Amino acid sequence: MTAAKAPLEDDQAFVLHTYPFRDTSVIVEAFTRRYGRLGVLAKGAKRPKSPLRAALLAFQPVAMAWSGRGELRTLTRAEWSGRQYALNGIAMICGYYLNELILKLLHRDDPHEALFDAYDSALAALAGGESTQAVLRRFEIALLREIGYALQLDCEAERGTPLVAEQRYAYLPERGPLRLGTGADAGTVELQGKTLLDMARGDFTDPLTAAESKLLMRWLIGHHLEQRTLNTRQLLLELQQL
Numbered sequence: 001m002t003a004a005k006a007p008l009e010d011d012q013a014f015v016l017h018t019y020p021f022r023d024t025s026v027i028v029e030a031f032t033r034r035y036g037r038l039g040v041l042a043k044g045a046k047r048p049k050s051p052l053r054a055a056l057l058a059f060q061p062v063a064m065a066w067s068g069r070g071e072l073r074t075l076t077r078a079e080w081s082g083r084q085y086a087l088n089g090i091a092m093i094c095g096y097y098l099n100e101l102i103l104k105l106l107h108r109d110d111p112h113e114a115l116f117d118a119y120d121s122a123l124a125a126l127a128g129g130e131s132t133q134a135v136l137r138r139f140e141i142a143l144l145r146e147i148g149y150a151l152q153l154d155c156e157a158e159r160g161t162p163l164v165a166e167q168r169y170a171y172l173p174e175r176g177p178l179r180l181g182t183g184a185d186a187g188t189v190e191l192q193g194k195t196l197l198d199m200a201r202g203d204f205t206d207p208l209t210a211a212e213s214k215l216l217m218r219w220l221i222g223h224h225l226e227q228r229t230l231n232t233r234q235l236l237l238e239l240q241q242l
Contacts, residue, residue: 010077013030013078028041028075039071040073061120063079151220189212199216
């Protein structure tokens with residue numbers, strides 16, 4: 001009796017990263033709208049005349065189809081959808097930073113349609129020249145929310161009382177903000193109540209908010225990554241020192 005073939009699946013997708021596989025193929029880490037992060041084998045994609053070569057590029061949405069089960073599927077089709085986000089310089093590195101966050105914080109086969117839309121919007125904002133700091137903070141907040149670590153940005157962790165803009169707080173992972181002097185552990189990030197309230201609104205125009213939110217998100221993401229190094233963040237730090 002012939003075994004049933006695995007169904008053919010298709011979806012909108014972005015290419016996050018590619019790895020060489022043997023002489024002519026690549027393994028593609030893709031982020032899809034309905035299926036989440038997937039690994040697919042693109043056979044023959046490195047051949048000069050392969051139609052996949054132009055489609056499997058970062059920062060452009062593609063229509064992708066695949067078959068198979070398990071950790072690695074087989075890519076059967078990838079077609080450019082007619083849009084592309086032209087990222088250059090720091091904006092391009094920021095785009096790769098978003099890709100690295102998805103690769104390291106999302107499990108495979110775990111759908112996150114809202115995060116897919118947030119990623120698409122972030123690429124559009126980077127390509128449109130919006131402040132990179134604002135784009136990154138909004139996406140980081142959306143990412144942590146999607147994977148179950150939503151930030152508490154409008155009330156105190158213990159009493160649930162609204163935050164006071166002029167008050168200083170310590171932010172504890174898994175809990176949220178506590179007024180300084182109310183049992184906050186040493187080593188937490190300290191920041192102004194206004195910073196947290198601005199973050200809740202997605203407003204990063206205040207220089208203090210931009211600086212403190214960057215520090216907070218760097219610390220929280222490092223916590224959830226268990227302090228694993230982000231290559232793109234290190235690159236950005238090195239470029240800023242040139």
